[in-house]
Amino acid sequence: MKTIYEISRPGRRAASLPCSRVDESFCQMSQLPPELRRAQPAELPEVAEVDLVRHYTLLSRMNFGVDVGTYPLGSCTMKYNPKFTEQAARLPGFAGLHPLLPQLRRGGLLAQGALRVIHELEDLLKQITGMDAFTMQPLAGAHGELTGIMLMAAYHNDKGNQKSLVLVPDSAHGTNPASAAIAGYEVVTVPSKGGVMDPVAFKEMLNDQVAGVMMTNPNTVGLFNPYIAEIAEAAHQADALMYYDGANLNAIMGMAKPADLGFDIVHLNLHKTFATPHGGGGPGAGPVGVVERLRDYLPISRVEMRPDGTLFLNYDHPKSIGYVAPFYGNFGVCLKAFAYILALGGEGLKEVSQDAVLAANYLRVKLGDKWQVAFDKTCMHEVVFSAEDKVADHGVSALDVAKALIDAGFHPPTIYFPLVVKEALMIEPTETESLENLDALVAAMGRIADMAASDPEALHAAPVSTPVGRLDEVNAARHPVLQEPEA
Numbered sequence: 001m002k003t004i005y006e007i008s009r010p011g012r013r014a015a016s017l018p019c020s021r022v023d024e025s026f027c028q029m030s031q032l033p034p035e036l037r038r039a040q041p042a043e044l045p046e047v048a049e050v051d052l053v054r055h056y057t058l059l060s061r062m063n064f065g066v067d068v069g070t071y072p073l074g075s076c077t078m079k080y081n082p083k084f085t086e087q088a089a090r091l092p093g094f095a096g097l098h099p100l101l102p103q104l105r106r107g108g109l110l111a112q113g114a115l116r117v118i119h120e121l122e123d124l125l126k127q128i129t130g131m132d133a134f135t136m137q138p139l140a141g142a143h144g145e146l147t148g149i150m151l152m153a154a155y156h157n158d159k160g161n162q163k164s165l166v167l168v169p170d171s172a173h174g175t176n177p178a179s180a181a182i183a184g185y186e187v188v189t190v191p192s193k194g195g196v197m198d199p200v201a202f203k204e205m206l207n208d209q210v211a212g213v214m215m216t217n218p219n220t221v222g223l224f225n226p227y228i229a230e231i232a233e234a235a236h237q238a239d240a241l242m243y244y245d246g247a248n249l250n251a252i253m254g255m256a257k258p259a260d261l262g263f264d265i266v267h268l269n270l271h272k273t274f275a276t277p278h279g280g281g282g283p284g285a286g287p288v289g290v291v292e293r294l295r296d297y298l299p300i301s302r303v304e305m306r307p308d309g310t311l312f313l314n315y316d317h318p319k320s321i322g323y324v325a326p327f328y329g330n331f332g333v334c335l336k337a338f339a340y341i342l343a344l345g346g347e348g349l350k351e352v353s354q355d356a357v358l359a360a361n362y363l364r365v366k367l368g369d370k371w372q373v374a375f376d377k378t379c380m381h382e383v384v385f386s387a388e389d390k391v392a393d394h395g396v397s398a399l400d401v402a403k404a405l406i407d408a409g410f411h412p413p414t415i416y417f418p419l420v421v422k423e424a425l426m427i428e429p430t431e432t433e434s435l436e437n438l439d440a441l442v443a444a445m446g447r448i449a450d451m452a453a454s455d456p457e458a459l460h461a462a463p464v465s466t467p468v469g470r471l472d473e474v475n476a477a478r479h480p481v482l483q484e485p486e487a
Protein backbone atom coordinates (compact mmCIF):
# COMPACT_ATOMS: atom_id res chain seq x y z
CA MET A 1 0.00 0.00 0.00
CA LYS A 2 1.18 3.51 -0.81
CA THR A 3 1.64 6.20 1.80
CA ILE A 4 -0.48 9.30 1.59
CA TYR A 5 2.62 11.22 0.49
CA GLU A 6 3.05 8.90 -2.47
CA ILE A 7 -0.48 9.55 -3.73
CA SER A 8 -0.14 13.29 -3.20
CA ARG A 9 -0.32 15.52 -6.30
CA PRO A 10 0.38 19.26 -6.12
CA GLY A 11 -2.75 21.36 -6.01
CA ARG A 12 -5.19 18.54 -5.37
CA ARG A 13 -7.69 19.31 -2.60
CA ALA A 14 -10.17 17.37 -0.50
CA ALA A 15 -12.16 20.46 0.45
CA SER A 16 -12.77 23.90 -0.95
CA LEU A 17 -13.47 26.71 1.44
CA PRO A 18 -15.60 29.71 0.61
CA CYS A 19 -13.88 33.09 0.30
CA SER A 20 -13.28 34.78 3.61
CA ARG A 21 -16.07 37.08 4.70
CA VAL A 22 -13.87 38.64 7.37
CA ASP A 23 -13.15 42.34 7.00
CA GLU A 24 -10.00 42.89 4.85
CA SER A 25 -8.49 45.38 7.24
CA PHE A 26 -8.86 42.92 10.09
CA CYS A 27 -7.10 40.29 8.04
CA GLN A 28 -4.24 42.59 7.32
CA MET A 29 -3.93 43.56 10.95
CA SER A 30 -3.84 39.99 12.08
CA GLN A 31 -1.33 38.85 9.49
CA LEU A 32 1.78 37.30 10.95
CA PRO A 33 4.92 39.41 10.80
CA PRO A 34 7.05 38.34 7.80
CA GLU A 35 9.85 36.89 9.93
CA LEU A 36 7.38 34.44 11.48
CA ARG A 37 5.98 33.23 8.18
CA ARG A 38 7.12 30.10 6.33
CA ALA A 39 9.54 30.63 3.49
CA GLN A 40 8.11 27.54 1.74
CA PRO A 41 4.61 26.12 1.98
CA ALA A 42 4.37 23.19 4.42
CA GLU A 43 4.97 19.84 2.75
CA LEU A 44 1.55 18.40 3.39
CA PRO A 45 -0.04 15.67 1.33
CA GLU A 46 -2.40 17.03 -1.33
CA VAL A 47 -5.15 14.59 -2.25
CA ALA A 48 -8.74 14.58 -3.44
CA GLU A 49 -11.52 13.64 -1.04
CA VAL A 50 -11.98 10.24 -2.68
CA ASP A 51 -8.27 9.46 -2.26
CA LEU A 52 -8.42 10.54 1.36
CA VAL A 53 -11.42 8.34 2.14
CA ARG A 54 -9.96 5.34 0.33
CA HIS A 55 -6.55 5.75 1.92
CA TYR A 56 -7.81 5.69 5.49
CA THR A 57 -10.44 3.04 4.81
CA LEU A 58 -7.76 0.78 3.35
CA LEU A 59 -5.49 1.49 6.32
CA SER A 60 -8.28 0.61 8.75
CA ARG A 61 -8.82 -2.68 6.89
CA MET A 62 -5.20 -3.63 7.54
CA ASN A 63 -5.84 -3.33 11.26
CA PHE A 64 -7.60 -5.77 13.56
CA GLY A 65 -10.10 -4.38 16.04
CA VAL A 66 -12.90 -5.54 18.30
CA ASP A 67 -15.32 -4.37 15.62
CA VAL A 68 -13.73 -6.85 13.18
CA GLY A 69 -13.47 -10.05 15.18
CA THR A 70 -12.78 -11.94 18.40
CA TYR A 71 -9.94 -10.31 20.32
CA PRO A 72 -9.07 -12.58 23.28
CA LEU A 73 -6.05 -10.55 24.43
CA GLY A 74 -5.77 -11.62 28.06
CA SER A 75 -5.69 -8.96 30.79
CA CYS A 76 -6.63 -6.24 28.30
CA THR A 77 -10.39 -6.94 28.26
CA MET A 78 -10.94 -6.24 24.58
CA LYS A 79 -14.69 -6.60 24.73
CA TYR A 80 -17.14 -5.18 22.27
CA ASN A 81 -18.09 -1.64 23.23
CA PRO A 82 -21.72 -0.80 22.53
CA LYS A 83 -22.08 2.19 20.27
CA PHE A 84 -24.67 4.01 22.35
CA THR A 85 -21.89 5.05 24.72
CA GLU A 86 -20.22 6.85 21.81
CA GLN A 87 -23.47 8.68 21.19
CA ALA A 88 -23.52 9.77 24.83
CA ALA A 89 -19.95 11.04 24.57
CA ARG A 90 -20.86 12.97 21.42
CA LEU A 91 -23.84 14.85 22.88
CA PRO A 92 -23.07 18.45 21.93
CA GLY A 93 -23.65 19.73 25.46
CA PHE A 94 -20.79 17.55 26.66
CA ALA A 95 -18.55 17.35 23.61
CA GLY A 96 -18.57 21.12 23.14
CA LEU A 97 -17.87 21.91 26.77
CA HIS A 98 -14.71 23.91 27.34
CA PRO A 99 -12.79 22.92 30.46
CA LEU A 100 -12.35 26.56 31.45
CA LEU A 101 -16.08 27.28 31.32
CA PRO A 102 -17.26 28.78 34.61
CA GLN A 103 -18.74 26.08 36.81
CA LEU A 104 -21.72 28.22 37.65
CA ARG A 105 -22.76 31.69 36.53
CA ARG A 106 -25.74 33.61 37.89
CA GLY A 107 -27.52 30.39 38.69
CA GLY A 108 -27.09 29.21 35.10
CA LEU A 109 -26.04 25.67 34.34
CA LEU A 110 -22.88 25.82 32.21
CA ALA A 111 -20.61 23.08 33.63
CA GLN A 112 -23.10 21.73 36.19
CA GLY A 113 -24.09 18.80 33.97
CA ALA A 114 -20.50 17.64 33.50
CA LEU A 115 -19.78 17.99 37.21
CA ARG A 116 -22.88 15.98 37.94
CA VAL A 117 -21.75 13.17 35.64
CA ILE A 118 -18.47 12.98 37.55
CA HIS A 119 -20.19 13.19 40.92
CA GLU A 120 -22.74 10.51 40.11
CA LEU A 121 -20.15 8.26 38.47
CA GLU A 122 -18.11 8.51 41.67
CA ASP A 123 -21.19 7.37 43.58
CA LEU A 124 -21.77 4.42 41.24
CA LEU A 125 -18.14 3.32 41.46
CA LYS A 126 -18.34 3.58 45.25
CA GLN A 127 -21.32 1.22 45.19
CA ILE A 128 -19.55 -1.22 42.84
CA THR A 129 -16.29 -1.33 44.80
CA GLY A 130 -17.40 -0.51 48.35
CA MET A 131 -14.89 2.35 48.56
CA ASP A 132 -15.74 5.61 50.36
CA ALA A 133 -14.40 8.21 47.92
CA PHE A 134 -13.19 8.40 44.31
CA THR A 135 -11.15 10.65 42.10
CA MET A 136 -11.80 10.62 38.36
CA GLN A 137 -8.54 12.39 37.52
CA PRO A 138 -6.06 9.62 36.55
CA LEU A 139 -5.89 9.09 32.80
CA ALA A 140 -5.15 5.33 32.66
CA GLY A 141 -4.74 2.28 34.86
CA ALA A 142 -1.00 2.80 35.26
CA HIS A 143 -1.62 6.46 36.11
CA GLY A 144 -4.17 5.35 38.71
CA GLU A 145 -1.55 3.03 40.19
CA LEU A 146 0.96 5.84 40.52
CA THR A 147 -1.74 8.04 42.08
CA GLY A 148 -2.67 5.23 44.48
CA ILE A 149 0.92 4.66 45.58
CA MET A 150 1.32 8.42 46.09
CA LEU A 151 -1.77 8.27 48.33
CA MET A 152 -0.14 5.41 50.20
CA ALA A 153 3.03 7.47 50.68
CA ALA A 154 1.00 10.51 51.81
CA TYR A 155 -0.79 8.38 54.41
CA HIS A 156 2.44 6.98 55.85
CA ASN A 157 4.20 10.37 55.79
CA ASP A 158 1.27 11.92 57.62
CA LYS A 159 1.44 9.25 60.31
CA GLY A 160 5.20 9.60 60.59
CA ASN A 161 5.70 6.03 59.37
CA GLN A 162 9.10 5.34 57.84
CA LYS A 163 8.44 2.64 55.27
CA SER A 164 10.35 1.80 52.12
CA LEU A 165 8.95 -1.42 50.66
CA VAL A 166 6.00 -2.44 48.50
CA LEU A 167 5.19 -6.14 48.10
CA VAL A 168 4.03 -7.34 44.69
CA PRO A 169 3.28 -10.95 43.70
CA ASP A 170 5.32 -12.53 40.88
CA SER A 171 2.25 -12.74 38.61
CA ALA A 172 1.71 -8.95 38.71
CA HIS A 173 1.22 -6.81 35.64
CA GLY A 174 4.46 -4.96 34.90
CA THR A 175 2.90 -1.60 35.67
CA ASN A 176 2.54 -2.56 39.39
CA PRO A 177 6.24 -2.76 40.26
CA ALA A 178 6.92 0.13 37.87
CA SER A 179 4.39 2.40 39.62
CA ALA A 180 5.73 1.54 43.09
CA ALA A 181 9.30 2.17 41.93
CA ILE A 182 8.44 5.50 40.28
CA ALA A 183 6.78 6.58 43.54
CA GLY A 184 10.08 5.89 45.32
CA TYR A 185 9.50 2.47 46.87
CA GLU A 186 11.65 -0.59 46.70
CA VAL A 187 9.68 -3.48 45.19
CA VAL A 188 9.86 -6.94 46.74
CA THR A 189 8.42 -9.85 44.74
CA VAL A 190 6.30 -12.42 46.57
CA PRO A 191 6.23 -15.93 45.06
CA SER A 192 3.00 -17.66 44.03
CA LYS A 193 1.86 -21.12 44.94
CA GLY A 194 -0.75 -22.89 42.83
CA GLY A 195 -1.04 -19.73 40.74
CA VAL A 196 -1.90 -17.30 43.56
CA MET A 197 0.22 -15.29 46.00
CA ASP A 198 1.38 -17.66 48.72
CA PRO A 199 0.09 -16.40 52.10
CA VAL A 200 2.87 -18.19 53.98
CA ALA A 201 5.65 -16.60 51.92
CA PHE A 202 3.80 -13.30 52.12
CA LYS A 203 3.70 -13.30 55.91
CA GLU A 204 7.37 -14.20 56.08
CA MET A 205 8.22 -11.21 53.91
CA LEU A 206 5.91 -8.80 55.74
CA ASN A 207 7.58 -6.44 58.22
CA ASP A 208 7.22 -2.88 59.51
CA GLN A 209 9.11 -1.58 56.45
CA VAL A 210 6.25 -2.60 54.16
CA ALA A 211 4.14 0.39 53.10
CA GLY A 212 1.69 -1.61 51.04
CA VAL A 213 0.78 -4.64 48.98
CA MET A 214 -0.34 -4.42 45.35
CA MET A 215 -2.62 -7.20 44.18
CA THR A 216 -4.93 -8.04 41.32
CA ASN A 217 -7.70 -10.38 42.41
CA PRO A 218 -8.46 -12.39 40.37
CA ASN A 219 -4.87 -12.15 39.21
CA THR A 220 -3.30 -12.31 35.76
CA VAL A 221 -3.54 -16.11 35.62
CA GLY A 222 -7.28 -15.71 36.10
CA LEU A 223 -7.35 -17.14 39.61
CA PHE A 224 -9.04 -15.67 42.65
CA ASN A 225 -6.81 -15.66 45.71
CA PRO A 226 -8.83 -17.44 48.44
CA TYR A 227 -6.41 -16.26 51.17
CA ILE A 228 -7.22 -12.60 50.57
CA ALA A 229 -8.87 -12.05 53.96
CA GLU A 230 -5.90 -13.33 55.94
CA ILE A 231 -3.44 -11.49 53.67
CA ALA A 232 -5.30 -8.20 54.22
CA GLU A 233 -5.53 -8.76 57.96
CA ALA A 234 -1.79 -9.44 58.26
CA ALA A 235 -1.01 -6.39 56.12
CA HIS A 236 -3.20 -4.13 58.24
CA GLN A 237 -1.59 -5.41 61.43
CA ALA A 238 1.73 -4.20 60.02
CA ASP A 239 0.07 -0.87 59.07
CA ALA A 240 0.59 -1.68 55.39
CA LEU A 241 -2.12 -0.61 52.93
CA MET A 242 -3.80 -3.00 50.52
CA TYR A 243 -3.79 -1.80 46.89
CA TYR A 244 -6.24 -3.34 44.43
CA ASP A 245 -5.32 -3.31 40.75
CA GLY A 246 -8.86 -3.23 39.36
CA ALA A 247 -8.00 -4.21 35.78
CA ASN A 248 -9.76 -7.51 36.45
CA LEU A 249 -12.84 -6.07 38.13
CA ASN A 250 -14.84 -7.39 35.18
CA ALA A 251 -14.60 -10.81 36.85
CA ILE A 252 -16.28 -9.94 40.15
CA MET A 253 -18.77 -7.11 39.63
CA GLY A 254 -21.91 -7.66 41.64
CA MET A 255 -20.33 -10.65 43.39
CA ALA A 256 -17.56 -9.18 45.55
CA LYS A 257 -16.37 -5.68 46.43
CA PRO A 258 -12.66 -4.86 46.79
CA ALA A 259 -13.43 -2.97 50.05
CA ASP A 260 -15.01 -6.12 51.52
CA LEU A 261 -11.92 -8.11 50.49
CA GLY A 262 -9.85 -5.77 52.68
CA PHE A 263 -8.47 -3.34 50.10
CA ASP A 264 -7.83 0.32 50.97
CA ILE A 265 -7.02 1.75 47.53
CA VAL A 266 -8.46 0.71 44.18
CA HIS A 267 -7.90 1.77 40.63
CA LEU A 268 -10.36 0.86 37.89
CA ASN A 269 -9.69 0.77 34.17
CA LEU A 270 -12.85 2.36 32.81
CA HIS A 271 -11.67 1.58 29.28
CA LYS A 272 -11.44 -2.15 30.08
CA THR A 273 -14.42 -2.80 32.32
CA PHE A 274 -16.83 -0.04 31.33
CA ALA A 275 -16.88 0.22 27.54
CA THR A 276 -14.35 2.45 25.90
CA PRO A 277 -12.49 1.12 22.87
CA HIS A 278 -8.81 1.07 23.71
CA GLY A 279 -5.47 -0.10 22.43
CA GLY A 280 -2.62 1.68 20.77
CA GLY A 281 -2.19 3.83 23.86
CA GLY A 282 -5.59 5.22 24.63
CA PRO A 283 -7.83 6.81 25.49
CA GLY A 284 -8.41 5.57 29.00
CA ALA A 285 -9.36 6.54 32.50
CA GLY A 286 -8.05 5.09 35.76
CA PRO A 287 -10.18 6.48 38.59
CA VAL A 288 -8.93 5.74 42.09
CA GLY A 289 -11.12 4.90 45.07
CA VAL A 290 -10.08 4.90 48.72
CA VAL A 291 -11.43 4.03 52.13
CA GLU A 292 -12.37 6.84 54.49
CA ARG A 293 -8.99 7.23 56.21
CA LEU A 294 -7.34 8.07 52.86
CA ARG A 295 -9.96 10.51 51.57
CA ASP A 296 -8.08 13.68 52.52
CA TYR A 297 -5.08 12.76 50.38
CA LEU A 298 -7.00 12.40 47.10
CA PRO A 299 -5.83 14.63 44.23
CA ILE A 300 -7.33 18.06 43.67
CA SER A 301 -9.66 19.23 42.37
CA ARG A 302 -12.54 17.27 43.91
CA VAL A 303 -16.14 17.57 42.71
CA GLU A 304 -18.21 18.52 45.75
CA MET A 305 -21.73 19.69 46.51
CA ARG A 306 -22.70 22.99 48.09
CA PRO A 307 -25.61 23.14 50.55
CA ASP A 308 -27.82 24.45 47.72
CA GLY A 309 -27.18 21.30 45.69
CA THR A 310 -24.90 22.89 43.10
CA LEU A 311 -21.58 21.22 42.37
CA PHE A 312 -18.15 22.81 42.30
CA LEU A 313 -14.49 21.90 41.95
CA ASN A 314 -12.91 22.16 45.37
CA TYR A 315 -9.17 22.84 45.39
CA ASP A 316 -9.05 23.45 49.13
CA HIS A 317 -7.70 20.17 50.48
CA PRO A 318 -4.49 20.87 52.39
CA LYS A 319 -3.51 17.20 52.72
CA SER A 320 -4.09 16.40 49.04
CA ILE A 321 -1.23 14.92 47.01
CA GLY A 322 -2.01 17.75 44.56
CA TYR A 323 -2.56 17.60 40.81
CA VAL A 324 -2.25 14.41 38.80
CA ALA A 325 -4.15 15.51 35.69
CA PRO A 326 -5.61 18.73 34.32
CA PHE A 327 -9.28 19.67 34.58
CA TYR A 328 -11.78 16.78 34.75
CA GLY A 329 -9.53 13.86 33.80
CA ASN A 330 -10.52 12.03 30.59
CA PHE A 331 -14.07 13.23 30.73
CA GLY A 332 -15.28 11.52 27.53
CA VAL A 333 -14.23 8.13 28.90
CA CYS A 334 -15.97 8.85 32.22
CA LEU A 335 -19.10 9.79 30.29
CA LYS A 336 -19.10 6.50 28.38
CA ALA A 337 -18.62 4.53 31.61
CA PHE A 338 -21.49 6.46 33.19
CA ALA A 339 -23.82 5.67 30.26
CA TYR A 340 -22.74 2.03 30.26
CA ILE A 341 -23.30 1.53 34.00
CA LEU A 342 -26.69 3.27 33.91
CA ALA A 343 -27.81 1.20 30.92
CA LEU A 344 -26.80 -2.13 32.45
CA GLY A 345 -27.71 -1.46 36.07
CA GLY A 346 -26.54 -3.58 38.99
CA GLU A 347 -28.02 -6.80 37.66
CA GLY A 348 -26.59 -6.19 34.20
CA LEU A 349 -23.08 -5.62 35.53
CA LYS A 350 -23.32 -8.80 37.57
CA GLU A 351 -24.32 -10.67 34.42
CA VAL A 352 -21.33 -9.16 32.58
CA SER A 353 -19.00 -10.72 35.15
CA GLN A 354 -20.83 -14.02 35.27
CA ASP A 355 -20.78 -14.34 31.47
CA ALA A 356 -17.10 -13.34 31.27
CA VAL A 357 -16.23 -16.06 33.80
CA LEU A 358 -18.46 -18.61 32.08
CA ALA A 359 -16.88 -17.93 28.68
CA ALA A 360 -13.34 -18.35 30.07
CA ASN A 361 -14.24 -21.61 31.77
CA TYR A 362 -15.93 -22.86 28.59
CA LEU A 363 -12.65 -22.32 26.73
CA ARG A 364 -10.64 -23.86 29.58
CA VAL A 365 -12.63 -27.07 29.31
CA LYS A 366 -13.06 -27.15 25.52
CA LEU A 367 -9.41 -26.38 24.76
CA GLY A 368 -8.18 -28.66 27.54
CA ASP A 369 -8.06 -31.70 25.21
CA LYS A 370 -5.36 -30.33 22.98
CA TRP A 371 -3.78 -27.58 25.07
CA GLN A 372 -2.01 -27.72 28.39
CA VAL A 373 -3.84 -25.50 30.88
CA ALA A 374 -1.44 -23.79 33.30
CA PHE A 375 -3.60 -24.28 36.40
CA ASP A 376 -6.18 -26.99 36.14
CA LYS A 377 -8.93 -25.48 38.25
CA THR A 378 -11.95 -23.26 37.81
CA CYS A 379 -10.78 -19.89 36.55
CA MET A 380 -12.31 -16.45 36.60
CA HIS A 381 -12.53 -14.20 33.51
CA GLU A 382 -9.37 -15.44 31.81
CA VAL A 383 -7.48 -18.68 31.39
CA VAL A 384 -3.80 -19.31 30.77
CA PHE A 385 -2.50 -22.16 28.62
CA SER A 386 1.10 -23.15 28.04
CA ALA A 387 2.71 -24.17 24.75
CA GLU A 388 5.63 -25.70 26.67
CA ASP A 389 4.72 -29.22 25.51
CA LYS A 390 4.32 -28.04 21.90
CA VAL A 391 7.83 -26.56 22.03
CA ALA A 392 9.27 -29.78 23.46
CA ASP A 393 7.40 -32.11 21.08
CA HIS A 394 7.27 -30.15 17.84
CA GLY A 395 9.36 -26.98 18.20
CA VAL A 396 6.19 -24.89 17.99
CA SER A 397 6.16 -21.92 20.37
CA ALA A 398 3.49 -19.65 21.83
CA LEU A 399 4.63 -17.05 19.28
CA ASP A 400 3.95 -19.48 16.39
CA VAL A 401 0.49 -20.19 17.77
CA ALA A 402 -0.29 -16.48 18.07
CA LYS A 403 0.79 -15.85 14.48
CA ALA A 404 -1.23 -18.80 13.18
CA LEU A 405 -4.32 -17.46 14.94
CA ILE A 406 -4.00 -14.25 12.91
CA ASP A 407 -4.32 -16.33 9.72
CA ALA A 408 -7.36 -18.01 11.24
CA GLY A 409 -9.04 -14.60 11.68
CA PHE A 410 -8.51 -14.05 15.39
CA HIS A 411 -6.51 -11.54 17.31
CA PRO A 412 -3.84 -13.50 19.21
CA PRO A 413 -4.10 -13.95 22.95
CA THR A 414 -1.51 -12.35 25.23
CA ILE A 415 1.69 -14.42 25.02
CA TYR A 416 4.70 -14.84 27.32
CA PHE A 417 2.72 -13.17 30.11
CA PRO A 418 2.19 -13.76 32.98
CA LEU A 419 5.87 -14.49 33.45
CA VAL A 420 5.14 -17.27 35.96
CA VAL A 421 3.86 -19.53 33.14
CA LYS A 422 6.34 -20.73 30.49
CA GLU A 423 5.21 -20.23 26.87
CA ALA A 424 2.04 -18.62 28.21
CA LEU A 425 -1.06 -18.12 26.06
CA MET A 426 -3.43 -15.99 28.08
CA ILE A 427 -6.97 -15.98 26.77
CA GLU A 428 -9.69 -13.57 27.87
CA PRO A 429 -12.80 -14.15 25.75
CA THR A 430 -14.95 -11.49 27.55
CA GLU A 431 -18.72 -11.64 27.92
CA THR A 432 -19.44 -10.18 24.49
CA GLU A 433 -18.47 -13.20 22.33
CA SER A 434 -21.28 -15.53 21.33
CA LEU A 435 -21.13 -19.29 21.81
CA GLU A 436 -20.54 -19.66 18.05
CA ASN A 437 -17.53 -17.34 18.22
CA LEU A 438 -16.10 -19.25 21.18
CA ASP A 439 -16.58 -22.52 19.29
CA ALA A 440 -14.87 -21.05 16.23
CA LEU A 441 -11.88 -20.12 18.40
CA VAL A 442 -11.82 -23.64 19.87
CA ALA A 443 -11.90 -25.11 16.34
CA ALA A 444 -9.07 -22.83 15.15
CA MET A 445 -6.93 -23.67 18.18
CA GLY A 446 -7.66 -27.35 17.59
CA ARG A 447 -6.48 -27.14 13.97
CA ILE A 448 -3.33 -25.33 15.10
CA ALA A 449 -2.62 -28.05 17.68
CA ASP A 450 -2.99 -30.70 14.95
CA MET A 451 -0.76 -28.74 12.61
CA ALA A 452 1.91 -28.45 15.31
CA ALA A 453 2.27 -32.22 15.01
CA SER A 454 1.75 -32.63 11.26
CA ASP A 455 3.30 -29.52 9.72
CA PRO A 456 5.22 -27.38 12.23
CA GLU A 457 7.02 -25.54 9.39
CA ALA A 458 3.72 -24.04 8.26
CA LEU A 459 3.26 -22.56 11.74
CA HIS A 460 6.77 -21.09 11.71
CA ALA A 461 5.83 -19.31 8.46
CA ALA A 462 2.61 -17.75 9.82
CA PRO A 463 1.11 -15.25 9.33
CA VAL A 464 0.77 -15.53 5.58
CA SER A 465 -2.54 -13.66 5.16
CA THR A 466 -1.32 -10.26 6.35
CA PRO A 467 0.36 -7.43 4.41
CA VAL A 468 3.59 -8.15 6.31
CA GLY A 469 4.72 -11.41 7.92
CA ARG A 470 6.79 -11.68 11.06
CA LEU A 471 8.01 -8.33 12.19
CA ASP A 472 11.01 -7.49 14.29
CA GLU A 473 8.70 -6.39 17.08
CA VAL A 474 11.43 -5.41 19.54
CA ASN A 475 13.15 -3.24 16.96
CA ALA A 476 9.81 -1.73 15.90
CA ALA A 477 9.08 -0.79 19.53
CA ARG A 478 12.56 0.45 20.37
CA HIS A 479 13.39 2.23 17.12
CA PRO A 480 10.10 3.23 15.51
CA VAL A 481 10.34 4.99 12.15
CA LEU A 482 7.67 7.66 12.42
CA GLN A 483 8.67 9.80 9.50
CA GLU A 484 8.52 9.24 5.77
CA PRO A 485 12.16 8.60 4.79
CA GLU A 486 13.70 11.26 2.53
CA ALA A 487 13.22 10.32 -1.13
Ligand SMILES: *Cc1c(COP(=O)(O)O)cnc(C)c1O
Pocket residue numbers: 075076140141142143173175176216220245247248269284286
Ligand atom coordinates in the same frame (compact mmCIF):
# COMPACT_ATOMS: atom_id res chain seq x y z
C1 LIG B 1 -4.14 -3.14 31.70
C2 LIG B 1 -3.60 -3.44 33.03
C3 LIG B 1 -2.94 -2.46 33.79
C4 LIG B 1 -2.56 -1.09 33.23
O1 LIG B 1 -3.65 -0.35 32.81
P1 LIG B 1 -3.55 0.75 31.66
O2 LIG B 1 -4.89 1.37 31.64
O3 LIG B 1 -3.18 0.02 30.40
O4 LIG B 1 -2.48 1.72 32.05
C5 LIG B 1 -2.55 -2.79 35.07
N1 LIG B 1 -2.77 -4.00 35.58
C6 LIG B 1 -3.39 -4.99 34.88
C7 LIG B 1 -3.63 -6.33 35.52
C8 LIG B 1 -3.83 -4.73 33.58
O5 LIG B 1 -4.43 -5.70 32.88
